[in-house]
Amino acid sequence: MMNQLPVKQCQHCGGEDIRVGWQQDALVTFKRNGLLGNRIKFLICGNCGAILYQCVAEPHRFPRAR
Numbered sequence: 001m002m003n004q005l006p007v008k009q010c011q012h013c014g015g016e017d018i019r020v021g022w023q024q025d026a027l028v029t030f031k032r033n034g035l036l037g038n039r040i041k042f043l044i045c046g047n048c049g050a051i052l053y054q055c056v057a058e059p060h061r062f063p064r065a066r
């Protein structure tokens with residue numbers, strides 16, 4: 001999983017120091033008190049701090065948009 005980063009380089013400053021962060025119980029959660037949590041993964045530039053990418057950890061848990 002670690003070698004599948006969708007971002008390799010910061011598009012803002014050109015830095016390649018990509019950091020990962022997680023946020024739990026984010027505002028976009030659709031259900032409270034989920035045991036697995038609705039974690040959001042962030043990829044952050046370690047140089048300028050820009051958020052380069054974000055995704056949810058368990059996308060299949062969200063309802064399909066119609």
Ligand SMILES: [Zn+2]
Nearest residue numbers: 010013045048
């Ligand atoms: Zn940057």
